[in-house]
Amino acid sequence: MHHSIYKSFFISKVMLLNFLMPSAVLFAADGAAVCTEVKKAELSSRNGSASERKCKAMSTKSKAIVERLRPGDDFQQSLKRIASEHELKAGVVVSAVGSFKTACMRFAGADAATEIQGPLEVVSATGTISESSMHVHISVSDSSGKTFGGHLMPGCKVFTTIELVILDLSDEWSFERKMDEQTTYLELAPAKNTK
Numbered sequence: 001m002h003h004s005i006y007k008s009f010f011i012s013k014v015m016l017l018n019f020l021m022p023s024a025v026l027f028a029a030d031g032a033a034v035c036t037e038v039k040k041a042e043l044s045s046r047n048g049s050a051s052e053r054k055c056k057a058m059s060t061k062s063k064a065i066v067e068r069l070r071p072g073d074d075f076q077q078s079l080k081r082i083a084s085e086h087e088l089k090a091g092v093v094v095s096a097v098g099s100f101k102t103a104c105m106r107f108a109g110a111d112a113a114t115e116i117q118g119p120l121e122v123v124s125a126t127g128t129i130s131e132s133s134m135h136v137h138i139s140v141s142d143s144s145g146k147t148f149g150g151h152l153m154p155g156c157k158v159f160t161t162i163e164l165v166i167l168d169l170s171d172e173w174s175f176e177r178k179m180d181e182q183t184t185y186l187e188l189a190p191a192k193n194t195k
């Protein structure tokens with residue numbers, strides 16, 4: 001009895017390894033494909049420094065700002081501080097996971113902000129951000145799992161932590177805002193940088 005259990009465990013372990021191996025090979029193949037592309041670029045370029053420049057350009061295009069916010073920090077103020085410190089011309093909030101003790105957001109169509117008492121899980125945050133302006137939406141869920149979402153306003157206070165990741169696209173883009181006469185709001189006016 002024990003023997004057969006051991007045997008089936010062993011077989012399943014071997015099967016698991018077989019199952020995992022192809023994905024490991026695939027991963028390596030992906031890496032190899034990337035290396036090949038870089039090598040092709042090197043070979044096709046008579047000037048070696050051209051491919052170096054290409055590699056440098058590739059590495060600066062997708063910079064990220066990663067920061068952990070602390071208890072009591074105001075989420076919107078923290079975004080403003082980070083944008084200023086990094087002289088952010090164009091950023092995208094890609095992840096903000098953590099908790100708020102209070103959340104403050106403007107619901108769709110509302111004129112004023114609504115405050116929600118926590119503790120709340122921050123389940124998403126997304127938006128565009130620069131030194132001069134930002135447009136960020138958040139969603140939070142309460143102890144029953146009920147979720148609220150809206151336009152980020154001042155007053156979202158961190159409870160335990162926020163693990164924040166901002167993608168910095170400043171090498172390629174500048175995010176400004178211009179009045180749109182149709183919507184009567186300041187809307188994003190993305191400009192591609194010229195070098």
Ligand SMILES: [Zn+2]
Binds near residue numbers: 135136137151152
């Ligand atoms: Zn909004």
